[in-house]
Amino acid sequence: MPELPEVETTRRMIAPYLEGQTLKSLVYDPSSRYQNLDLALGKKVKRLERRGKYLIAIFEGDKLELIVHLGMTGGFRFEGSSHTRVTVTTEQGTLYFQDSRRFGKWIVVAAGDYSSMPTLHGMGPEPLSSDFDLADFVDAASSCGTVKPWLLSQKPVAGLGNIYVDEALFLAKIHPQSVRLSKEQATKLHAAIIQVLTRAVEVGGSTLSDKTYQQLDGQTGYFQLEHRVYAREGQPCVVCGTPLEKIWLGGRGTHFCSSCQVLGA
Template sequence: MPELPEVETTRRKIEPLLKGRVIQRVEHDSPHRYRDTHLAEGRRVRGLSRRGKYLMLQLVAADAADEDPHDLELIVHLGMTGGFRLEGGKHTRVTLSTDGGTLHFDDSRRFGKMAVVRPGEYKTMPTLAGMGPEPLSEDFREQEFVKAAAQCGAVKPWLLSQKPVSGVGNIYADESLWMARIHPAQTRLKADEARRLYQAIREVMTAAVEAGGSTLSDGTYQQHDGVSGLFQFSHRAYAREGQPCERCGTSIEKIVLGQRGTHFCPQCQKLRAARI
């Protein structure tokens, strides 16, 4: 948390507050966690984009009309509990002041990060640099995914690596694998399994974005205006340990896989012997 749907919702929500605004000051007390943010001061936000779980603010000179060779990007990773708020609080880590108002970055567990870099210079952020295609873009091609999945290790950790597809984290991996009827520890997917998973990822991500993401029981994910996500009401596997599978009635089980809590239906998502 947050994953692609939560980050995309955040992008859509804060873009009207930041686009076209000049960043006047970025205040924090952790330069190793929020790197080179002073370089954003005095620059105008041309727009906001997203790559996987990363927010990206395009920064130009305040008086720039066209693309400038000195453009910068402010990269934001929300971590596990990061989010923007209109008011500061006890968990505020960064205050972003613009000529249109102030946004506060809250992060109770302190895993969020920011960095100002040249566009595309992500060598200090290997996950971003090596990220796979966006799941709802034309770059996410079924044939390529099926080919890669035929050689994958345990499928859930493979998805979480961000290499086959970007933005899929713990929640949406569980949900996609449930929809595709694939055990999360399954290796070397058959072509029909991989095609089902490809389609499931696209369907789950589309629905989750439309619902504004998932707000879990800790309530840490919400938008600056206090609005929570709604996709948690559509979860079929994640965090439903002991509850009946909505397909077959078998109790959802939880295991630890790749150091992550993993939820699945033992009846609908049976682990088969890997192919040799």
């Protein structure tokens, strides 16, 4: 699933086609996954923002927003295909939203009204902004439950999914099943989250072996080449050489080094 770096890369790529542009045509599959889109027709996009894993197009007048969640397999391309679900045309050109598994969602809402989207509504601070306050994070982490699902909940911090949680926990030397982090652990984790996401955004996110995430022109991201633990089970830890492990935690494949990330340490 696209996480913050992939959604941010997508935002940067499609912004020139949308910002300052009027939506001249919007063609979409009849599905409850695409709601109220006709309200956006003929409206001019003021800014294309990102919040966590959501894209948010804010229209001029500040009354309406178009929220796009890429789901598992959603992404934008310059060319249509049998998996095209939404086609958007502005003066700058046409963008095709592809989504083979159809978990993506587009909805036009009154500006700031996220009541129909509980994850967006309750979302924590943006990790690459000054809102991601260290003292607040340390405080929240001191009473957290199992750290990996806690991070995936989007409540302590926005935008992390399975890949970047595993990578950040490895960098911070914290076992994914840890609970109630010490101040030292939480401080390291805060820095690791920023480090991992900053680097991943720089290189265009991660394209996995299924190749579903690509940039507009079909280029891959490159952060998968820098994964230290994600999908590397059985391979030696880059720090200590111990074979990496994979366990299932809250239904998610979880990758870590049992020597570098000791439970209860």
